[in-house]
Amino acid sequence: MVEHPAGGYKKLFETVEELSSPVTAHVTGRIPTWLRGSLLRCGPGLFEVGAEPFYHLFDGQALLHKFDFKEGHVTYHRRFVRTDAYVRAMTEKRIVITEFGTYAYPDPCKNIFSRFFSYFKGVEVTDNALVNVYPVGEDYYACTETNFITKINPDTLETIKQVDLCKYVSVNGATAHPHVENDGTVYNIGNCFGKNFSLAYNIIRIPPLQAGQFNTFGLTPNYIVFVETPVKINLLKFLSSWSLWGANYMDCFESNETMGVWLHVAEKKKGRLLNIKYRTSAFNLFHHINTFEDNGFLIVDLCTWKGFEFVYNYLYLANLRANWDEVKKQAEKAPQPEARRYVLPLRIDKADTGKNLVTLPYTTATATLRSDETIWLEPEVIFSGPRHAFEFPQINYKKYGGKPYTYTYGLGLNHFVPDRLCKLNVKTKETWVWQEPDSYPSEPIFVSHPDALEEDDGVVLSIVISPGSGPKPAYLLILNAKDMSEVARAEVEVNIPVTFHGLFKRA
Ligand SMILES: [Fe+2]
Numbered sequence: 001m002v003e004h005p006a007g008g009y010k011k012l013f014e015t016v017e018e019l020s021s022p023v024t025a026h027v028t029g030r031i032p033t034w035l036r037g038s039l040l041r042c043g044p045g046l047f048e049v050g051a052e053p054f055y056h057l058f059d060g061q062a063l064l065h066k067f068d069f070k071e072g073h074v075t076y077h078r079r080f081v082r083t084d085a086y087v088r089a090m091t092e093k094r095i096v097i098t099e100f101g102t103y104a105y106p107d108p109c110k111n112i113f114s115r116f117f118s119y120f121k122g123v124e125v126t127d128n129a130l131v132n133v134y135p136v137g138e139d140y141y142a143c144t145e146t147n148f149i150t151k152i153n154p155d156t157l158e159t160i161k162q163v164d165l166c167k168y169v170s171v172n173g174a175t176a177h178p179h180v181e182n183d184g185t186v187y188n189i190g191n192c193f194g195k196n197f198s199l200a201y202n203i204i205r206i207p208p209l210q211a212g213q214f215n216t217f218g219l220t221p222n223y224i225v226f227v228e229t230p231v232k233i234n235l236l237k238f239l240s241s242w243s244l245w246g247a248n249y250m251d252c253f254e255s256n257e258t259m260g261v262w263l264h265v266a267e268k269k270k271g272r273l274l275n276i277k278y279r280t281s282a283f284n285l286f287h288h289i290n291t292f293e294d295n296g297f298l299i300v301d302l303c304t305w306k307g308f309e310f311v312y313n314y315l316y317l318a319n320l321r322a323n324w325d326e327v328k329k330q331a332e333k334a335p336q337p338e339a340r341r342y343v344l345p346l347r348i349d350k351a352d353t354g355k356n357l358v359t360l361p362y363t364t365a366t367a368t369l370r371s372d373e374t375i376w377l378e379p380e381v382i383f384s385g386p387r388h389a390f391e392f393p394q395i396n397y398k399k400y401g402g403k404p405y406t407y408t409y410g411l412g413l414n415h416f417v418p419d420r421l422c423k424l425n426v427k428t429k430e431t432w433v434w435q436e437p438d439s440y441p442s443e444p445i446f447v448s449h450p451d452a453l454e455e456d457d458g459v460v461l462s463i464v465i466s467p468g469s470g471p472k473p474a475y476l477l478i479l480n481a482k483d484m485s486e487v488a489r490a491e492v493e494v495n496i497p498v499t500f501h502g503l504f505k506r507a
Contacts, residue, residue: 001388002419003324008438008467009417010321012498013057015047019494022068022077026472029488031072032459034450039067039461039476040133040154041442041502042142045080047317049089056101056250057315057498061086062130062150064142064157065463065499067476067490070507074476074490081142081150082159083127097126101250101316127162132501134178140505154505177287177501179219182398218291218300220402224266225291225300225344230256230282230308255308261285263344263377265298278344278367280377282308284335289393289408289426290401297360298344301382301426303391303410307335320416328387331415337389339410340379341365341426348375362427382426389413390422392443392501396455399448407456409444409481418442418498421462421477423484432484434477439466446481447504456481461504463496464489 044060047053054060062081067074080086085097098104127148134141141163143149151160218225231253263278289301305311314334322330343365345357350373356366357375365380383390392411395401406427412420412435420435421444434441441462448458460479467473472491480487 002414002435002437004327004414004417004419004438005324006438006468007323008465009327009419009440011465011467011473011495012418012440013044013047013060013317013321014495014497015060016045016063016078016495016497018045018063018079019077022066022075023492023494025067025074025076025476025490025492027072027074027488027490029478029486031069031074031478031488031490032449033072035069035447035459035478036071036507037069038154038505038507039065039069039445039463039502040140040505041065041463041499042081042130042133043442043497043499044130045078045497046086047497049095050093052095053317054095054099054102055316055318056099056312057317057320058130058144058312059099059102059128059317060130060497061089062128062142062144063497064133064152065496065502066154066157067461067463076476076490076492076494077157078496079157079159081129081152083129083148083150084162085126085128097124097128098248099126099128101248101312103248130500132177133503135180135503135505177217179217179401218288218298218402219268220291220293220298222268222293223291223298223346224268225288225298226264226266227285227288227300227302228262228264229285230259230261231284231310232256250312253310253312255310257282257308263300263342265344265346274346276344276346276348277374278342278377279374280342280379282306283338284308284311286311287391287393289339290395290405292402292404294360294404296345296347297358298346299360299363299404300342300344301408302340302342303337303389303393304340304379305335305337305389309335311335314416327417328415331387334416336387337384337391337413338381339383339390339393339424341382342377342379343367344377345375382429383410383422383424383431387415389416390424394444394446394460396446396448396458399452400455405455407481409446409460411441411443411462421460421479421484423456423460423481434479434484434486436464436466438468439464441477442499443501444479445502445504459487460484463499465496467495 045063046061065078088096095104129142129150140154141149147165265274283304287303343358366378390410394409423432441464444460444462458481465474474496475489475491478487
Protein backbone atom coordinates (compact mmCIF):
# COMPACT_ATOMS: atom_id res chain seq x y z
CA MET A 1 0.00 0.00 0.00
CA VAL A 2 1.24 3.49 -0.86
CA GLU A 3 1.71 5.81 2.12
CA HIS A 4 1.31 9.60 2.31
CA PRO A 5 3.35 10.79 5.30
CA ALA A 6 4.03 14.19 3.68
CA GLY A 7 0.29 14.91 3.71
CA GLY A 8 0.23 16.48 0.23
CA TYR A 9 -3.47 15.55 -0.08
CA LYS A 10 -4.28 18.45 2.30
CA LYS A 11 -3.80 20.75 -0.71
CA LEU A 12 -6.99 19.27 -2.19
CA PHE A 13 -8.90 21.21 0.47
CA GLU A 14 -7.25 24.63 0.20
CA THR A 15 -8.90 27.82 -1.03
CA VAL A 16 -7.71 29.11 -4.41
CA GLU A 17 -8.45 32.19 -6.47
CA GLU A 18 -10.33 32.11 -9.74
CA LEU A 19 -8.61 33.18 -12.97
CA SER A 20 -9.51 36.34 -14.90
CA SER A 21 -8.61 34.63 -18.19
CA PRO A 22 -7.38 31.16 -19.26
CA VAL A 23 -3.72 30.27 -18.67
CA THR A 24 -1.55 28.20 -21.02
CA ALA A 25 -0.54 24.77 -19.73
CA HIS A 26 2.91 23.30 -20.30
CA VAL A 27 2.57 20.09 -22.31
CA THR A 28 4.89 17.08 -22.08
CA GLY A 29 4.19 14.13 -24.31
CA ARG A 30 1.88 14.59 -27.27
CA ILE A 31 -1.79 15.54 -26.99
CA PRO A 32 -3.76 13.39 -29.48
CA THR A 33 -4.79 15.64 -32.39
CA TRP A 34 -8.30 14.15 -32.39
CA LEU A 35 -8.81 15.31 -28.78
CA ARG A 36 -10.60 18.61 -29.30
CA GLY A 37 -12.98 20.14 -26.79
CA SER A 38 -13.25 20.97 -23.10
CA LEU A 39 -13.02 19.02 -19.88
CA LEU A 40 -15.47 20.70 -17.48
CA ARG A 41 -15.37 19.82 -13.77
CA CYS A 42 -16.92 21.03 -10.49
CA GLY A 43 -15.67 21.10 -6.93
CA PRO A 44 -15.28 23.33 -3.90
CA GLY A 45 -12.80 26.21 -4.25
CA LEU A 46 -13.50 28.47 -1.28
CA PHE A 47 -13.27 26.68 2.06
CA GLU A 48 -13.96 29.64 4.36
CA VAL A 49 -15.54 33.10 4.22
CA GLY A 50 -13.34 35.50 6.15
CA ALA A 51 -12.76 33.82 9.51
CA GLU A 52 -15.77 31.48 9.18
CA PRO A 53 -14.78 28.00 8.00
CA PHE A 54 -16.86 25.48 6.10
CA TYR A 55 -16.74 22.13 7.87
CA HIS A 56 -17.68 19.44 5.37
CA LEU A 57 -16.27 18.25 2.04
CA PHE A 58 -19.54 19.27 0.34
CA ASP A 59 -19.68 22.82 1.77
CA GLY A 60 -16.96 24.81 0.01
CA GLN A 61 -18.24 27.25 -2.62
CA ALA A 62 -18.55 25.89 -6.15
CA LEU A 63 -15.61 26.42 -8.49
CA LEU A 64 -16.00 25.49 -12.17
CA HIS A 65 -12.86 24.27 -13.97
CA LYS A 66 -12.12 23.89 -17.66
CA PHE A 67 -9.23 22.42 -19.63
CA ASP A 68 -9.44 23.26 -23.35
CA PHE A 69 -7.76 21.05 -25.97
CA LYS A 70 -7.07 22.49 -29.39
CA GLU A 71 -4.48 21.33 -31.93
CA GLY A 72 -2.20 19.86 -29.31
CA HIS A 73 -2.37 22.93 -27.04
CA VAL A 74 -4.01 23.06 -23.64
CA THR A 75 -5.34 25.99 -21.61
CA TYR A 76 -6.84 26.04 -18.12
CA HIS A 77 -9.55 28.33 -16.80
CA ARG A 78 -11.66 28.49 -13.65
CA ARG A 79 -14.42 30.70 -12.23
CA PHE A 80 -16.53 30.57 -9.10
CA VAL A 81 -20.17 29.88 -9.87
CA ARG A 82 -22.17 33.01 -8.97
CA THR A 83 -24.75 31.13 -6.91
CA ASP A 84 -26.89 32.97 -4.37
CA ALA A 85 -24.82 31.29 -1.66
CA TYR A 86 -21.58 32.64 -3.14
CA VAL A 87 -22.78 36.12 -4.07
CA ARG A 88 -24.39 36.73 -0.70
CA ALA A 89 -21.32 35.42 1.15
CA MET A 90 -19.12 37.81 -0.85
CA THR A 91 -21.47 40.74 -0.28
CA GLU A 92 -22.03 40.21 3.44
CA LYS A 93 -18.52 38.77 4.10
CA ARG A 94 -19.92 35.86 6.11
CA ILE A 95 -21.54 32.47 5.46
CA VAL A 96 -25.17 33.36 4.70
CA ILE A 97 -26.66 30.10 3.41
CA THR A 98 -26.46 26.91 5.45
CA GLU A 99 -24.45 24.27 3.61
CA PHE A 100 -24.36 20.51 3.90
CA GLY A 101 -22.31 20.44 7.09
CA THR A 102 -22.05 24.11 7.99
CA TYR A 103 -24.75 26.14 9.74
CA ALA A 104 -25.11 29.74 8.66
CA TYR A 105 -25.76 31.92 11.70
CA PRO A 106 -28.53 34.51 11.38
CA ASP A 107 -27.46 38.03 10.63
CA PRO A 108 -26.31 39.46 13.99
CA CYS A 109 -27.54 42.91 12.93
CA LYS A 110 -31.15 41.80 12.95
CA ASN A 111 -32.92 41.96 16.30
CA ILE A 112 -34.51 38.95 17.92
CA PHE A 113 -38.00 39.66 16.55
CA SER A 114 -37.05 40.02 12.93
CA ARG A 115 -34.98 36.86 13.29
CA PHE A 116 -37.96 35.03 14.74
CA PHE A 117 -40.22 36.06 11.88
CA SER A 118 -37.65 35.17 9.31
CA TYR A 119 -38.03 31.51 10.35
CA PHE A 120 -41.53 31.47 8.96
CA LYS A 121 -40.27 32.30 5.53
CA GLY A 122 -38.95 28.80 5.45
CA VAL A 123 -35.58 27.24 5.05
CA GLU A 124 -33.22 28.82 2.56
CA VAL A 125 -31.95 25.88 0.59
CA THR A 126 -28.45 26.11 -0.82
CA ASP A 127 -27.78 26.41 -4.55
CA ASN A 128 -24.02 25.78 -4.14
CA ALA A 129 -23.44 23.94 -7.42
CA LEU A 130 -20.23 22.12 -6.52
CA VAL A 131 -21.00 18.51 -7.46
CA ASN A 132 -21.47 18.10 -11.19
CA VAL A 133 -22.01 19.78 -14.54
CA TYR A 134 -24.29 18.31 -17.21
CA PRO A 135 -25.99 19.24 -20.48
CA VAL A 136 -29.70 19.74 -21.06
CA GLY A 137 -30.19 20.15 -24.77
CA GLU A 138 -27.73 22.80 -25.87
CA ASP A 139 -27.38 24.25 -22.37
CA TYR A 140 -25.03 23.38 -19.51
CA TYR A 141 -25.92 23.34 -15.83
CA ALA A 142 -23.83 23.06 -12.66
CA CYS A 143 -25.58 21.37 -9.76
CA THR A 144 -25.61 20.05 -6.23
CA GLU A 145 -28.36 17.77 -4.88
CA THR A 146 -31.01 20.38 -4.09
CA ASN A 147 -33.80 21.79 -6.28
CA PHE A 148 -31.53 24.57 -7.54
CA ILE A 149 -29.37 24.16 -10.63
CA THR A 150 -27.29 26.89 -12.23
CA LYS A 151 -27.04 27.54 -15.95
CA ILE A 152 -23.47 28.31 -16.98
CA ASN A 153 -21.68 29.30 -20.16
CA PRO A 154 -19.36 26.34 -20.95
CA ASP A 155 -16.99 28.58 -22.95
CA THR A 156 -16.51 31.54 -20.62
CA LEU A 157 -17.57 29.77 -17.37
CA GLU A 158 -19.84 32.71 -16.62
CA THR A 159 -22.95 32.15 -14.55
CA ILE A 160 -26.13 32.76 -16.53
CA LYS A 161 -29.00 32.10 -14.15
CA GLN A 162 -30.33 30.02 -11.29
CA VAL A 163 -33.14 27.57 -12.14
CA ASP A 164 -35.54 26.27 -9.48
CA LEU A 165 -36.63 22.73 -10.43
CA CYS A 166 -39.61 23.07 -8.06
CA LYS A 167 -41.15 25.53 -10.53
CA TYR A 168 -41.19 22.90 -13.26
CA VAL A 169 -41.77 19.59 -11.47
CA SER A 170 -42.81 18.60 -7.97
CA VAL A 171 -39.43 17.88 -6.46
CA ASN A 172 -37.52 19.26 -3.51
CA GLY A 173 -34.20 17.87 -4.60
CA ALA A 174 -32.75 16.01 -7.53
CA THR A 175 -29.67 13.85 -7.85
CA ALA A 176 -26.43 15.30 -9.15
CA HIS A 177 -26.19 12.31 -11.49
CA PRO A 178 -28.80 12.47 -14.21
CA HIS A 179 -28.64 10.16 -17.21
CA VAL A 180 -28.48 11.70 -20.66
CA GLU A 181 -29.61 9.46 -23.49
CA ASN A 182 -28.11 9.73 -26.96
CA ASP A 183 -31.09 11.75 -28.26
CA GLY A 184 -30.55 14.28 -25.46
CA THR A 185 -33.35 13.16 -23.16
CA VAL A 186 -32.36 13.70 -19.54
CA TYR A 187 -33.60 11.36 -16.80
CA ASN A 188 -33.26 12.19 -13.13
CA ILE A 189 -34.81 11.18 -9.81
CA GLY A 190 -36.06 13.71 -7.30
CA ASN A 191 -37.44 13.57 -3.78
CA CYS A 192 -40.84 14.95 -3.09
CA PHE A 193 -42.54 15.46 0.20
CA GLY A 194 -45.46 13.05 0.33
CA LYS A 195 -48.32 12.71 2.80
CA ASN A 196 -47.36 12.54 6.49
CA PHE A 197 -43.81 13.48 5.60
CA SER A 198 -43.24 10.16 3.91
CA LEU A 199 -40.58 10.30 1.27
CA ALA A 200 -41.46 9.48 -2.30
CA TYR A 201 -39.30 9.54 -5.39
CA ASN A 202 -40.30 11.06 -8.69
CA ILE A 203 -38.77 10.22 -12.00
CA ILE A 204 -38.06 13.38 -13.95
CA ARG A 205 -37.91 13.10 -17.73
CA ILE A 206 -36.84 16.11 -19.70
CA PRO A 207 -37.36 15.72 -23.45
CA PRO A 208 -34.50 16.84 -25.66
CA LEU A 209 -34.14 20.56 -26.42
CA GLN A 210 -36.91 21.67 -24.11
CA ALA A 211 -36.38 24.50 -21.73
CA GLY A 212 -36.60 24.10 -18.08
CA GLN A 213 -35.20 20.44 -16.55
CA PHE A 214 -29.76 10.75 -3.70
CA ASN A 215 -27.21 9.79 -5.70
CA THR A 216 -27.20 7.86 -8.88
CA PHE A 217 -29.65 5.38 -10.29
CA GLY A 218 -29.53 2.76 -13.02
CA LEU A 219 -31.07 3.16 -16.46
CA THR A 220 -31.39 0.50 -19.19
CA PRO A 221 -33.46 0.64 -22.41
CA ASN A 222 -36.52 -0.68 -20.54
CA TYR A 223 -35.96 -0.24 -16.80
CA ILE A 224 -34.98 2.21 -14.09
CA VAL A 225 -33.31 0.82 -10.95
CA PHE A 226 -33.38 2.80 -7.73
CA VAL A 227 -31.41 1.61 -4.71
CA GLU A 228 -32.94 2.59 -1.37
CA THR A 229 -30.19 2.61 1.28
CA PRO A 230 -30.56 2.89 5.08
CA VAL A 231 -29.42 6.53 5.08
CA LYS A 232 -32.28 9.01 4.81
CA ILE A 233 -33.11 12.62 5.53
CA ASN A 234 -35.52 12.90 8.42
CA LEU A 235 -37.99 15.30 6.88
CA LEU A 236 -39.56 16.30 10.17
CA LYS A 237 -36.23 17.56 11.38
CA PHE A 238 -35.49 19.04 7.99
CA LEU A 239 -38.75 20.94 7.65
CA SER A 240 -39.59 22.08 11.15
CA SER A 241 -36.67 22.56 13.38
CA TRP A 242 -33.36 22.96 11.73
CA SER A 243 -33.08 26.70 11.60
CA LEU A 244 -34.31 26.96 15.19
CA TRP A 245 -31.56 24.85 16.72
CA GLY A 246 -28.73 25.65 14.36
CA ALA A 247 -28.61 22.37 12.50
CA ASN A 248 -27.38 21.68 8.99
CA TYR A 249 -28.20 18.97 6.44
CA MET A 250 -25.82 16.48 8.06
CA ASP A 251 -27.81 16.69 11.33
CA CYS A 252 -31.00 15.71 9.49
CA PHE A 253 -29.73 12.36 8.25
CA GLU A 254 -30.73 9.17 10.00
CA SER A 255 -29.52 5.66 9.39
CA ASN A 256 -31.81 2.67 9.84
CA GLU A 257 -29.91 -0.22 11.45
CA THR A 258 -32.30 -2.98 10.45
CA MET A 259 -33.82 -2.31 7.04
CA GLY A 260 -30.78 -3.23 4.94
CA VAL A 261 -31.04 -2.19 1.29
CA TRP A 262 -34.12 -2.37 -0.94
CA LEU A 263 -33.85 -2.25 -4.72
CA HIS A 264 -36.80 -0.94 -6.72
CA VAL A 265 -37.32 -1.45 -10.43
CA ALA A 266 -39.64 0.63 -12.63
CA GLU A 267 -40.59 0.09 -16.26
CA LYS A 268 -39.22 3.08 -18.12
CA LYS A 269 -41.97 3.56 -20.68
CA LYS A 270 -44.95 3.16 -18.35
CA GLY A 271 -43.18 4.65 -15.33
CA ARG A 272 -44.75 1.81 -13.32
CA LEU A 273 -42.99 0.19 -10.36
CA LEU A 274 -42.53 -3.60 -10.58
CA ASN A 275 -44.28 -5.50 -7.82
CA ILE A 276 -41.12 -7.44 -6.89
CA LYS A 277 -39.23 -6.47 -3.73
CA TYR A 278 -35.48 -7.04 -3.87
CA ARG A 279 -33.49 -6.92 -0.63
CA THR A 280 -29.92 -7.28 0.53
CA SER A 281 -27.74 -6.37 3.50
CA ALA A 282 -26.95 -2.75 4.37
CA PHE A 283 -24.61 -0.56 2.38
CA ASN A 284 -24.17 3.11 1.44
CA LEU A 285 -24.26 3.93 -2.25
CA PHE A 286 -23.13 7.05 -4.07
CA HIS A 287 -22.39 5.82 -7.59
CA HIS A 288 -23.75 3.24 -9.98
CA ILE A 289 -21.17 1.85 -12.41
CA ASN A 290 -23.60 0.57 -15.05
CA THR A 291 -26.83 -1.41 -15.40
CA PHE A 292 -27.97 -3.68 -18.23
CA GLU A 293 -30.56 -6.27 -19.19
CA ASP A 294 -29.75 -9.88 -20.08
CA ASN A 295 -32.29 -12.66 -20.67
CA GLY A 296 -34.85 -11.63 -18.08
CA PHE A 297 -32.30 -10.33 -15.57
CA LEU A 298 -31.07 -6.86 -14.63
CA ILE A 299 -27.35 -6.68 -13.92
CA VAL A 300 -26.63 -3.82 -11.52
CA ASP A 301 -22.98 -2.87 -10.84
CA LEU A 302 -22.40 -0.58 -7.87
CA CYS A 303 -19.67 1.08 -5.80
CA THR A 304 -20.87 0.14 -2.31
CA TRP A 305 -19.70 0.98 1.21
CA LYS A 306 -20.58 -1.90 3.54
CA GLY A 307 -22.74 -1.15 6.58
CA PHE A 308 -25.48 1.27 7.53
CA GLU A 309 -23.44 4.08 9.07
CA PHE A 310 -23.41 7.17 6.84
CA VAL A 311 -20.07 7.45 5.05
CA TYR A 312 -20.41 11.25 4.90
CA ASN A 313 -19.74 11.24 8.67
CA TYR A 314 -16.10 10.62 7.71
CA LEU A 315 -15.89 13.38 5.13
CA TYR A 316 -15.54 16.38 7.41
CA LEU A 317 -12.66 18.56 6.29
CA ALA A 318 -10.99 18.16 9.69
CA ASN A 319 -10.78 14.39 9.03
CA LEU A 320 -9.55 14.80 5.46
CA ARG A 321 -6.92 17.40 6.36
CA ALA A 322 -5.52 15.37 9.27
CA ASN A 323 -2.04 13.89 9.27
CA TRP A 324 -1.67 10.57 7.49
CA ASP A 325 -1.68 8.35 10.60
CA GLU A 326 -4.87 10.03 11.82
CA VAL A 327 -6.50 9.79 8.37
CA LYS A 328 -5.82 6.05 8.39
CA LYS A 329 -7.13 5.62 11.94
CA GLN A 330 -10.43 7.35 11.08
CA ALA A 331 -10.94 5.39 7.86
CA GLU A 332 -10.49 2.07 9.70
CA LYS A 333 -13.72 2.82 11.59
CA ALA A 334 -15.71 3.77 8.49
CA PRO A 335 -17.83 1.48 6.29
CA GLN A 336 -15.54 -0.42 3.91
CA PRO A 337 -15.73 -0.07 0.14
CA GLU A 338 -16.49 -2.86 -2.34
CA ALA A 339 -17.52 -2.78 -6.01
CA ARG A 340 -20.32 -5.31 -6.48
CA ARG A 341 -22.54 -6.87 -9.11
CA TYR A 342 -26.16 -7.60 -8.18
CA VAL A 343 -28.40 -9.63 -10.47
CA LEU A 344 -32.18 -9.08 -10.30
CA PRO A 345 -34.51 -11.66 -11.87
CA LEU A 346 -37.45 -9.92 -13.58
CA ARG A 347 -39.72 -12.98 -13.88
CA ILE A 348 -40.69 -14.74 -10.68
CA ASP A 349 -42.45 -18.06 -10.16
CA LYS A 350 -43.67 -18.82 -6.65
CA ALA A 351 -42.82 -22.48 -7.11
CA ASP A 352 -39.15 -21.49 -6.99
CA THR A 353 -39.17 -20.41 -3.33
CA GLY A 354 -35.83 -21.09 -1.67
CA LYS A 355 -33.94 -21.55 -4.92
CA ASN A 356 -31.32 -19.34 -6.55
CA LEU A 357 -33.08 -17.78 -9.53
CA VAL A 358 -29.93 -16.52 -11.28
CA THR A 359 -29.18 -18.79 -14.24
CA LEU A 360 -26.66 -16.57 -16.06
CA PRO A 361 -23.44 -18.54 -16.58
CA TYR A 362 -21.00 -15.65 -16.02
CA THR A 363 -21.85 -14.51 -12.52
CA THR A 364 -21.74 -15.88 -8.98
CA ALA A 365 -24.36 -13.37 -7.80
CA THR A 366 -27.49 -15.02 -6.43
CA ALA A 367 -31.17 -14.10 -5.97
CA THR A 368 -33.27 -16.28 -3.69
CA LEU A 369 -37.05 -16.09 -3.46
CA ARG A 370 -38.10 -16.12 0.20
CA SER A 371 -41.38 -17.30 1.67
CA ASP A 372 -42.35 -13.67 2.38
CA GLU A 373 -42.16 -13.15 -1.42
CA THR A 374 -39.16 -10.84 -1.25
CA ILE A 375 -36.03 -11.72 -3.18
CA TRP A 376 -32.79 -11.82 -1.24
CA LEU A 377 -29.74 -10.81 -3.27
CA GLU A 378 -26.11 -11.76 -2.68
CA PRO A 379 -23.56 -9.96 -4.86
CA GLU A 380 -20.60 -10.98 -6.91
CA VAL A 381 -17.62 -8.91 -5.72
CA ILE A 382 -15.96 -7.22 -8.68
CA PHE A 383 -13.36 -5.16 -6.79
CA SER A 384 -12.33 -5.30 -3.15
CA GLY A 385 -9.23 -4.11 -1.29
CA PRO A 386 -8.93 -3.29 2.42
CA ARG A 387 -9.55 0.48 2.82
CA HIS A 388 -9.11 0.81 -0.95
CA ALA A 389 -12.12 2.01 -2.87
CA PHE A 390 -12.82 1.84 -6.57
CA GLU A 391 -14.97 4.98 -6.70
CA PHE A 392 -16.17 7.76 -9.04
CA PRO A 393 -16.72 5.09 -11.73
CA GLN A 394 -16.88 6.02 -15.39
CA ILE A 395 -17.54 3.92 -18.48
CA ASN A 396 -17.73 4.39 -22.24
CA TYR A 397 -21.17 5.82 -21.49
CA LYS A 398 -22.26 6.93 -24.93
CA LYS A 399 -21.94 3.46 -26.45
CA TYR A 400 -22.25 1.16 -23.43
CA GLY A 401 -24.45 3.04 -20.91
CA GLY A 402 -27.36 0.71 -20.05
CA LYS A 403 -25.86 -2.10 -22.16
CA PRO A 404 -23.56 -5.10 -21.61
CA TYR A 405 -20.01 -3.78 -21.15
CA THR A 406 -16.54 -4.84 -20.08
CA TYR A 407 -14.57 -1.86 -18.75
CA THR A 408 -14.94 0.74 -16.04
CA TYR A 409 -12.47 3.43 -14.95
CA GLY A 410 -12.34 4.59 -11.34
CA LEU A 411 -10.57 6.78 -8.83
CA GLY A 412 -8.73 4.78 -6.17
CA LEU A 413 -9.38 6.04 -2.65
CA ASN A 414 -6.77 4.97 -0.11
CA HIS A 415 -8.41 5.62 3.30
CA PHE A 416 -10.49 8.30 1.48
CA VAL A 417 -7.37 9.87 -0.06
CA PRO A 418 -7.49 9.70 -3.89
CA ASP A 419 -4.10 8.34 -4.90
CA ARG A 420 -4.46 6.27 -8.09
CA LEU A 421 -6.49 5.71 -11.25
CA CYS A 422 -7.74 2.25 -11.99
CA LYS A 423 -9.25 0.46 -14.97
CA LEU A 424 -11.30 -2.64 -14.17
CA ASN A 425 -12.48 -5.43 -16.45
CA VAL A 426 -15.82 -6.29 -14.83
CA LYS A 427 -15.86 -9.72 -16.49
CA THR A 428 -12.37 -10.99 -15.64
CA LYS A 429 -11.68 -8.55 -12.74
CA GLU A 430 -8.31 -7.72 -14.28
CA THR A 431 -7.05 -4.23 -13.28
CA TRP A 432 -4.63 -1.64 -14.72
CA VAL A 433 -3.34 1.10 -12.40
CA TRP A 434 -1.76 4.54 -12.83
CA GLN A 435 -0.07 5.82 -9.70
CA GLU A 436 2.81 8.15 -8.74
CA PRO A 437 4.16 9.15 -5.31
CA ASP A 438 2.48 12.17 -3.64
CA SER A 439 0.07 12.60 -6.55
CA TYR A 440 -3.67 13.01 -6.08
CA PRO A 441 -5.90 12.47 -9.13
CA SER A 442 -9.62 13.09 -9.72
CA GLU A 443 -12.45 11.08 -11.31
CA PRO A 444 -11.18 9.67 -14.64
CA ILE A 445 -13.29 10.73 -17.62
CA PHE A 446 -13.21 8.38 -20.62
CA VAL A 447 -13.15 10.00 -24.08
CA SER A 448 -13.51 7.59 -26.96
CA HIS A 449 -11.49 7.89 -30.16
CA PRO A 450 -13.72 9.26 -32.96
CA ASP A 451 -13.13 6.09 -35.03
CA ALA A 452 -13.16 3.69 -32.10
CA LEU A 453 -13.76 0.03 -32.89
CA GLU A 454 -13.35 -1.32 -29.38
CA GLU A 455 -14.95 -0.27 -26.10
CA ASP A 456 -11.66 1.04 -24.68
CA ASP A 457 -10.29 2.81 -27.79
CA GLY A 458 -9.66 6.27 -26.36
CA VAL A 459 -8.11 8.22 -23.52
CA VAL A 460 -8.81 8.83 -19.86
CA LEU A 461 -8.59 12.41 -18.48
CA SER A 462 -7.93 13.31 -14.85
CA ILE A 463 -6.81 16.40 -12.95
CA VAL A 464 -3.83 15.50 -10.73
CA ILE A 465 -2.19 17.56 -8.02
CA SER A 466 1.40 16.87 -6.95
CA PRO A 467 2.14 19.58 -4.37
CA GLY A 468 5.75 18.53 -3.81
CA SER A 469 6.77 18.96 -7.44
CA GLY A 470 7.71 22.66 -7.40
CA PRO A 471 6.34 25.57 -9.43
CA LYS A 472 3.81 23.49 -11.38
CA PRO A 473 1.78 21.75 -8.66
CA ALA A 474 -1.13 20.51 -10.82
CA TYR A 475 -1.68 19.00 -14.23
CA LEU A 476 -4.18 17.48 -16.58
CA LEU A 477 -3.20 13.85 -17.16
CA ILE A 478 -4.02 11.96 -20.37
CA LEU A 479 -3.82 8.17 -20.19
CA ASN A 480 -4.23 5.56 -22.91
CA ALA A 481 -7.48 3.84 -21.89
CA LYS A 482 -6.15 0.47 -23.13
CA ASP A 483 -3.47 0.07 -20.47
CA MET A 484 -3.57 3.28 -18.35
CA SER A 485 -0.12 4.32 -19.58
CA GLU A 486 0.67 8.04 -19.81
CA VAL A 487 0.14 9.74 -23.16
CA ALA A 488 0.74 13.34 -22.08
CA ARG A 489 0.35 15.81 -19.26
CA ALA A 490 -0.38 19.54 -19.28
CA GLU A 491 1.01 21.30 -16.21
CA VAL A 492 -0.18 24.58 -14.67
CA GLU A 493 1.39 26.93 -12.14
CA VAL A 494 -1.58 26.99 -9.79
CA ASN A 495 -2.94 24.52 -7.26
CA ILE A 496 -6.26 22.87 -8.14
CA PRO A 497 -8.47 21.74 -5.25
CA VAL A 498 -10.59 18.59 -5.24
CA THR A 499 -13.19 18.15 -8.02
CA PHE A 500 -16.03 15.65 -7.88
CA HIS A 501 -17.63 15.19 -11.30
CA GLY A 502 -17.55 16.56 -14.81
CA LEU A 503 -17.72 15.81 -18.49
CA PHE A 504 -15.86 16.14 -21.76
CA LYS A 505 -17.59 18.48 -24.20
CA ARG A 506 -16.43 17.73 -27.74
CA ALA A 507 -15.60 20.69 -29.96
FE1 LIG B 1 -21.29 11.77 -6.94
